[in-house]
Amino acid sequence: MNRLDLTTLTELPTGPAVDPRGLTVGIVHLGIGAFHRAHQAVFTEQAARISGDTRWGITGVSQRSTTVRDQLAPQDGLYSVLTRGQGDPSIEVIGSVRDVLTVPEDPDAVVARIADPAVSVVTLTVTEKGYRASGDGLNLADPEIQADLAGRSPRTVVGQLAAGLARRAEHGEPLTILSCDNLVANGPFLRRLVQDYAEAADLKGLAEQLELATFPASMVDRIVPATTETDRAEAARLLGVRDEAVVVAEPFLQWVIEDEFAGPRPAWESAGAVLTRDVAPWEQAKLRMLNATHSMLAYLGALRGYETIAEAVRDEELSGLAQDLMRTDVIPTLTPPDGLDLPAYGASVLERFANPALKHRTAQVAMDGSVKLPVRLLGTVRDRLSAGAEPTVISLAVAAWMVYVAKSAEVDDPQATRLKSALEGVTTATATVDALLSVETIFTPDLRDNDVFRSLLVDHVTRLTS
Numbered sequence: 261m262n263r264l265d266l267t268t269l270t271e272l273p274t275g276p277a278v279d280p281r282g283l284t285v286g287i288v289h290l291g292i293g294a295f296h297r298a299h300q301a302v303f304t305e306q307a308a309r310i311s312g313d314t315r316w317g318i319t320g321v322s323q324r325s326t327t328v329r330d331q332l333a334p335q336d337g338l339y340s341v342l343t344r345g346q347g348d349p350s351i352e353v354i355g356s357v358r359d360v361l362t363v364p365e366d367p368d369a370v371v372a373r374i375a376d377p378a379v380s381v382v383t384l385t386v387t388e389k390g391y392r393a394s395g396d397g398l399n400l401a402d403p404e405i406q407a408d409l410a411g412r413s414p415r416t417v418v419g420q421l422a423a424g425l426a427r428r429a430e431h432g433e434p435l436t437i438l439s440c441d442n443l444v445a446n447g448p449f450l451r452r453l454v455q456d457y458a459e460a461a462d463l464k465g466l467a468e469q470l471e472l473a474t475f476p477a478s479m480v481d482r483i484v485p486a487t488t489e490t491d492r493a494e495a496a497r498l499l500g501v502r503d504e505a506v507v508v509a510e511p512f513l514q515w516v517i518e519d520e521f522a523g524p525r526p527a528w529e530s531a532g533a534v535l536t537r538d539v540a541p542w543e544q545a546k547l548r549m550l551n552a553t554h555s556m557l558a559y560l561g562a563l564r565g566y567e568t569i570a571e572a573v574r575d576e577e578l579s580g581l582a583q584d585l586m587r588t589d590v591i592p593t594l595t596p597p598d599g600l601d602l603p604a605y606g607a608s609v610l611e612r613f614a615n616p617a618l619k620h621r622t623a624q625v626a627m628d629g630s631v632k633l634p635v636r637l638l639g640t641v642r643d644r645l646s647a648g649a650e651p652t653v654i655s656l657a658v659a660a661w662m663v664y665v666a667k668s669a670e671v672d673d674p675q676a677t678r679l680k681s682a683l684e685g686v687t688t689a690t691a692t693v694d695a696l697l698s699v700e701t702i703f704t705p706d707l708r709d710n711d712v713f714r715s716l717l718v719d720h721v722t723r724l725t726s
């Protein structure tokens with residue numbers, strides 16, 4: 261079977277929405293994993309089709325490995341999105357990714373591309389750990405950040421942004437840097453990290469370019485599990501050619517973006533994105549309802565031996581707990597964005613999780629808990645405690661993470677070593693809770709020292725382990 265590339269376009273059942281050969285690069289995307297290809301790249305391609313504006317081809321950047329480049333380069337950047345909902349899956353070929361650079365091979369090329377005056381937007385999906393933060397600021401003790409600050413060609417995301425911005429002083433065109441990761445106030449947070457880096461670095465022109473740059477906040481939503489061989493076989497069947505870079509997604513997609521751009525941008529609103537002055541209510545509702553429930557189902561589901569989120573949410577007890585979590589602990593902390601009915605949103609989230617065709621692994625959602633908990637769960641815990649309430653169900657989600665970490669032989673987490681060493685020699689529920697509460701990069705003193713929270717955690721861990 262032939263491999264998808266520009267020469268096979270005429271053989272496809274449907275081609276990309278725009279002719280990829282006519283696109284020039286106006287966007288650099290840092291962290292070209294599955295999600296970007298099923299979300300921002302799709303919005304960008306539709307916006308180009310509707311507006312006829314050919315300036316918004318994408319250069320993807322792989323931060324750590326060459327896998328995605330090795331999949332996309334032989335395919336001239338083409339790949340497909342396999343949408344799995346009710347009924348038969350559907351497929352569309354996307355042509356907006358025009359090339360892929362890799363940081364391990366050529367970090368200077370990444371800086372040069374960010375600095376290109378034709379580029380006016382940098383988007384990011386580099387996972388929570390890719391920001392190398394400590395609390396609200398940059399972790400200046402991180403050895404990779406230190407190595408970048410010492411003057412090597414930058415290997416960290418924040419180092420790349422800073423060096424790229426500084427190089428833009430040569431022409432002075434402003435840049436918009438748009439985080440699309442699941443983080444609280446992702447735009448302002450990233451600005452702060454780049455500012456912290458700028459204060460520690462000696463990069464001529466950076467301070468001025470940082471003044472001109474904007475960092476809009478955004479809320480992104482589409483469930484995009486890691487691709488499997490079954491997905492690749494399905495794509496080949498539907499396309500008639502082999503696609504090594506296919507990504508799989510649910511039908512739903514949503515993008516709410518703060519309307520704060522420093523220069524030109526694609527007409528994403530024409531493709532259904534919402535441009536608004538205030539993303540916070542959208543983002544908070546999504547992180548605290550969807551992502552919190554996702555994490556709780558992942559930890560409790562994995563502990564019950566469920567392989568996928570769909571299996572976990574079909575367990576009546578877990579589904580009931582997910583509903584309780586949203587109703588009793590999360591919704592009271594939220595101010596809904598205009599037009600969003602929170603209970604109906606919660607129900608729709610659980611319906612999406614139940615999609616049996618997606619096969620989103622509990623282990624994938626469960627990974628990196630040390631950086632996900634503060635974003636998804638701990639804000640709600642804090643708000644409920646401040647309101648004088650007992651955050652019973654949300655504490656169960658935190659406790660489930662504790663038991664998951666304690667029981668897993670290997671934890672997929674940037675702080676795995678720290679977590680495992682905290683748990684060394686620990687045998688009781690109380691000691692497990694105290695050991696993990698003491699990890700100060702996750703639990704701030706207000707939570708660590710709160711007796712109500714601690715005692716809820718001990719009760720839950722006791723029950724989960726007995």
Ligand SMILES: NC(=O)c1ccc[n+]([C@@H]2O[C@H](COP(=O)([O-])OP(=O)(O)OC[C@H]3O[C@@H](n4cnc5c(N)ncnc54)[C@H](O)[C@@H]3O)[C@@H](O)[C@H]2O)c1
Nearest residue numbers: 291292293294295323324385386387390441442482483484
């Ligand atoms: N997959 C989804 O359903 C989904 C939905 C909404 C938002 N997101 C956001 O997108 C992010 C990526 O998801 P994905 O599905 O593309 O994952 P993925 O595993 O396919 O890709 C992760 C990307 O992040 C980069 N990365 C990982 N660790 C890094 C580090 N330490 N430093 C720099 N870069 C690093 C990788 O190189 C890769 O490009 C998520 O963490 C989340 O913030 C994902």
Ligand SMILES: O=P(O)(O)OC[C@@H](O)[C@@H](O)[C@H](O)[C@H](O)CO
Nearest residue numbers: 442480481482483484551554625
């Ligand atoms: O992608 P992660 O690992 O940050 O989180 C796993 C999921 O909770 C997340 O990706 C959701 O699927 C997504 O946020 C839905 O929009």
